Amino acid sequence: MIYSGSESETDDNEHPLLHRKPLVKVEKAPVCCSSRYGLALLSCYGFFVAYALRVNLSVAMVDMLSNNDNATINSSSQICPAHGGSLPPLHNKTAKVYDWDSETQGWILGSFFYGYIFTQIPGGYLARKYGAKWFLGIGILGTAIFTLLTPLAADMGAGYLIALRVLEGIGEGVTFPAMHAMWSAWAPPLERSKLLTISYTGAQLGTVVSLPISGLICYHLDWTYVFYIFGAVGVCWFILWMLLVSNTPETHQRISVKEKEYITSSLKKELSSSSKHIPWKAILKSLPLWAIVVAHFSYNWTFYTLLTLLPTYMKNVLGFNIQQNGFLSALPYLGCWLLALMGGQLADYLRETLLIPTVKVRKCFSLIGMIGPAVFLVSAGYTGCNYVLAVSFLSISSALGGISASGFSINHLDIAPSYAGILLGITNTFATIPGMVGPVVARALTHSNTIEEWQTVFYISAAINVFGAVFFTIFGKGVVQDWAVPDLHSHGH
Template sequence: MLPLCSTRSCSLGKIHQARREEAPSRLICSLPDSLRLVVILPTPGFCSARYSLALILHLSLFMVYALRVNLSITIIAMTNGTSPGSLPNVSMDVCPNHSHAQPNGSHREFPQGAPVYDWSSKTQGIILSAFFYGYIVTQLLGGYWSGMFGGKILLGCGLLSTSVFTLLMPLAASLGAAYLIGLQALLGMAEGVIFPAQYTLWAKWAPPLERSRLMNLADAGCTFGTFTTFPVAGIICQYLGWPYVFYIFGGIGCVWCVFWFLLVYEDPASHPCISASEKEHIVSSLANQGSSHGRCLPLLAMIKSLPLWAIAVAYLCNDWLFYMLLTSMPMYMNDVLHFDIRENGLLSALPYIGNWLGTIISGLLADFLLSRHVFSTATVRKLFSGLGMLLPAISLVAVSYVGCDYPAAVGFLTLSMTIISMCGAGFNINQIDIAPRYAGLLLGITSTFGTVSGIIAPTAVGLLTSQDLLTGWRNVFFMTAALNLFGLLFYVTFGSATLQDWAREDTAVQ
């Protein structure tokens, strides 16, 4: 819709706006050199449309992960302390029972009206893994659809579907584990389109020297949702009953979708309130990357691309660690360290507080290094990936040796999840460097590899820990550390940040 003003009034408005913009510039120029940098740095972004998009995506991904992880903590109340193994030779009490839970691990403080299910550890592992059965199906489709139809509609529909499916979780659980597994798979399919759609949006909104900070600010919503949901879900389980976790979070998700569709715009050109200078800044900085892809894709060239394989392998190995902790950490807190559900929710959330802060800070640091030309883009991506994969692997090995030293165990797990956030400025956004036109599709491809880890990791944890908890968890931590080291070596060897020939708009489709 055109602005309701005359040509003369619009011209006057532009003159007044120019004068308002010049006044701060004159003020800044009059400051001493020591103070000028402090004033200039914050001004370009924080009141801009692109930072508003980052904030909206931050809150949207908060909801996405709140809906994703609530079952990880709720399943403890749903099974009411059902032990991970029922064999008489299982060494259950590896650590002293220091919490307010009963000695046998059963939590009688839950509301009486909430149903309880007798699911074995293997069944619980399959339920937690079922999300990724559906998630892997729509990763590639989400990347393709977002390139065809845009990221706004696809992400909004994915979030709305996820919220509705969450509301149905108590009903599915009452019908049986098979129904809950099926609904978890549907929920995974709904969420599978969200991250490829987000990358498609950022390919149109994020200038190259601001990608790390903008995308990491948005992605930090994932860990914000995680560390908020764990303790809140534990409190809701204890005082209201576990079904209310799904009702409350599912309802909030449905309401938030209304704001998403009202506030988000596909690109700067369609945004009604963006300033002319910001629009020009974004469009000019992205001029060389080309427009979104059409129906035809350079699939053969993608398959042959070693930089793309490097990102995919890094996703596969690193996401094993992330998803293992995301879905199984509450079980470790319950079964090995014997925290009750309130302590469990709080302590399971601590690592994600560090991850949230680390994600934001690492994005700012990466863009600082790039803008100051301290390192090349490829070096920054590999440096942050190296720190984000090597140090968490070392921390997990340390966890396997601290035994029942509760502060040390929680400390190393927190360190592991904090440092892994550095990958957000590493291989996690490398797709936009090598092929911005296909950012959503490539995220779908590489995230598919990561989703394989999400499918296998919870089930592997259930199998490895079903015989002996202490030995089983040690094997889980060692396997995870080894995978991270392999993925790091592969990425450092074959990774790149150069725009690929097959990703140029003027290149013939193969």
């Protein structure tokens, strides 16, 4: 198989398209009040909602469980005593609590991903064919509505709650592939890192806000309001999305002529004029795509394990109460959000101003964003009951992971912009498996919540992360592949 530019990628920054085709110089449209940055901010809000709806259960779960299952907490409290003093009684104790064992908790927390995995590839394909706006909008709206129904499902039983979380996953499964499909028509090549990191760091921001806010809601109201409040926020986003967003610059009613010309001209040699031909065989045989798959899978193993179980670790091992829990659980994702945003600016500066090849930027950012977290994650397991050091190492680990947002995470748009949504659907399908398996494996390994058990969990995550980083560094590419230009591919080139 031939990879365009695979032997000589030094000029992929000057010509981020097929390097044998020169790029016509187009005057850059202003950033301020632009439609493309407006889309980035509104999609950031959308991913804020998506992740708030996804992770709030992690905090609420701590308050949803009955106190009858205290054996685990008492044994772990002997290792790390309760920290920070006791809180006054909860303001509201009317919400029901449930007697779910550790295994049931793992299945509830992981069930979201059993629905999420099934709509990845269909979401990317249908968004490319029919437009991403409605698929992304309805996906998040559906998740918001199911979130509003969560207290009812929990009251009906763990099985009903698991089924509801699966439905939420089905709704959210289209979001990332649909957004990638939309950015393939909206993001000029040398602004991709900036625009996409603004957009997708809404996920970290949603985690940063929802974890402490969920803790406060549980304390001052009760856990049911966590789902009512965030569900309502999701419905509000959907209204704004439908009113303000268009699938392409050509169909946007408020975009300036200059910006429309800038976007369409910079992308005209990258995108296919036909939506019919999809080279499935070439896509599935593409080694650069599988490099992203492996990196995405590896990174998500650590990310999802911490995302779903960090509140439990904070309480049952480090001994933080529910109000402290939310704020401390959010710290790692605050750092991730900040470094992802700064990384996006730096990546495009390196590519556009210093003319560093895209492939080198993507690999460098992936290495730092995957090996760095592995080192600090393992280190966190050896901090014992040193609360400050443990939280610091976990925060640094997650923060460094944000750098990979400008690495493998957006590499789909570098190698195949016409099919970016489909490619993300493929990689995210594999990258969803850690969300399904990781929490279950982690809970199975931490029945007693000892520090030694959590060290094993951290070692497994770190090893997977390092493997993914090395694989992407060896096999990743940074230029549009031959098969990704349908007009050439269909004529046998």
